[in-house]
Amino acid sequence: MIAKVKKYATTNTLVIVGILLGALFGSILPELALKQKVLGTAFVYFLKMLVVPLVFSSIYVAILGLGSVEHLKRMGLKTIGLYLLTTTLAVLTAIIAMNIFHIGEHVSSAGLEFSQASTLAPFSFESMILSFIPTNIFHALSSGSMMQIIVFAILFGVASLYLSKSQQEPMINLFTSVSEAMLKMAEWVILLTPIGVFSLISYVIAEQGIEVIFGLYKYILVVVGVILFHALFTLPAVLRLFTKINPYRYLSDVREAPIMAFSTASSAATLPVSMRVVEEMGGVDKKNASFVLPLGATVSMDGTAAYLSVAVLYIANLAGVPLSFGDQVLLGVTVVALSVGVAALPSASLVMMVVILNQIGLPVEYMALIVAVDRILDMCRTSLNVTSDLIVTKIIDEYEKRR
Template sequence: MIQKIKKYSTTNTLVIFGIIFGVLFGILFPELALKQQVIGQIFISFLKMLVVPLVFSSIYIAIMGLGSLNDLKSIGLKTIGLYLLTTALAVLLAIAVMNLVPIGEPTSVEGLEYVKASQVAPFTFEAMILSFIPTNIFNSLADGSMMQIIVFSILFAIASMHLHVKRQELMLDFFTAVTNAMLTMAEWVIKLTPIGVFSLISYVIAEQGVDVVLGLWKYLLMVISVLLIHAVVTLPALLAIFAKINPFKYLSDVREAPIMAFSTASSAATLPVSMRIAEEDGGVDEKHASFVLPLGATVSMDGTAAYLTVAVLYISHLAGVDLSLMDQVLLGVTVVALSVGVAALPSASLVMMVVILNQIGLPVEYIALIVAVDRILDMARTSLNVTSDLVVVKIIDQIQKTTIKEK
């Protein structure tokens, strides 16, 4: 654990240096900064490379980890339903706040004509539903159609539960190995973040000037405000309604885990702490903590979903793209679905940011504008992710205990 914290802290320090030197390089040597853009493009390509296998394998093992179909129908459905509910509420909150207090003035960048941005297709419910269903999964995998991959991986995992036990174990071992390999590769790519940040930042500074970057304080404040509202209003309300306990006392008792998450910016690194705190200080049954929290580290991403929603809407404003209400609803559905496949690693949401920007038709170069404060926001949103996990496990625990008493 200490080694992981030290490793992530080192990465954070290097990213800060990458930002500083990128800004200086873009100001002092704009011509060179424009020519080295390929380095940033390579970094983004590495992020894209991980998306499909990581999402497919992580969702598969999350569903298979539920065990039997009976478990899937009982505690599994309750758990996933609550996780999706909290994530959806976080996304709705982000959309509402961004519409009430829109930030991001339209900007234009010479050399980055927003051709794709004008190709946002009109929303229809039929088109949305059909877009979720793959007609050829191999085409979906090759094209990186995330929604279709998610639907197929869920159905594939459920179908795998009908196989012989030995074959189930074989399949689970295989996809667990795939996930672990992808996570290892993700760690390698994340180590390249300082270089990627340097390249992207210096290019944007050289192309747009420093004024745009200085305007990020509104974006930073907006993301943190949405995360705080969800943490102190939405989640406590769910605890009070479903678990019927004093939410703030419970959150105070388990505060060590979100603090650890803030320090490491990793849900995976925080998982052992979350399980111990939930059991010892939160009064959660061991079997519920052992089942719900590991699943939450994969599928519960309230902070990440809220962050992605604010970031994409902010980028759309910068690009001068006015998304309709139904476009924003579709964005929300996509973010909720994709957040399930976000790896529990620092800055892994950058992977999903690339996917969403491509889907909407916005240039991925805009990631450079928000990556300057991404590490700070990464710690904040990871802390909210873990807080949401602790809220859901307590609700499940209280519901199960109440059900047993009634029987």
């Protein structure tokens, strides 16, 4: 255990150094920073390489480990309920913050370029629901369609519960071995984190430029402030409410995962690291982590929900369209509902923003203004998404251990 603590402590220190040096390198030598993107991209690809086999095998083994459909139903309802609770609290925090600060009310929108916003694909609730069902599981596996993989893995696991023990045993042994192998590979990839973070941060800074950040500093400050408040106060309070453990000590132990999420801007790519860290450093039982974390990587979107709430209210202020209390309640409900459909990939929430803006009747073209800093804020909100996953996983683990 001591060796593991030292390993993660060293990695964390190097990651922080990588973030600082990457920001400096991207600011001073932007041309070189843009050319070395391949290092960061390769790092993310290595992580994504592990996701599909890890998610499928982990969920399958976790469901068989539960032993019964009743246990799965009880644990699943608690998990979904907690994820909805934390997402609702994130949206509520964002709406309150925007009603306090009123940013965007006196910002000129003259000269905006609207081309970026108009390229987003149309979206509907019907297509979102049907997209959860894999018509070809092999295509879903090859394309990395996370929700489809999770749905099939759950159904496959539930069906296997009705098999005889002799039929279940070879399946459990196979997928347990696959899961262990993926986690071992994740350990190797974690060693590359400082280099990957340096490359990704430097590229983002070089591509976006410091000027863009300064131009939207009020908007960025509110988004980041809401994310930090939810991560440092709301989520710890939820963990403390449902358990008796020290939330800040736990978050300190598993901080490797949110840092990784910040650098990759992808909940899915962070999943192998989250599973390894939460078991080794967070004291979570592997069976519980294998069920809750893969589910959270797709349906838990606290950061995305908070970001969408701030962004939509900011656009409403820019457009001079005041939203009533009822409109803001509708916004909150819509964001919580749609957050489940957001893919665990960078910037997928922009599609959700189009849906919300169209529903409320706000001009989609105003998205062009905030798209410029979306990548930077995507890193922040993904880190919060993963932090929420870690909190819910710990709560479920504590409940299961009490049983």
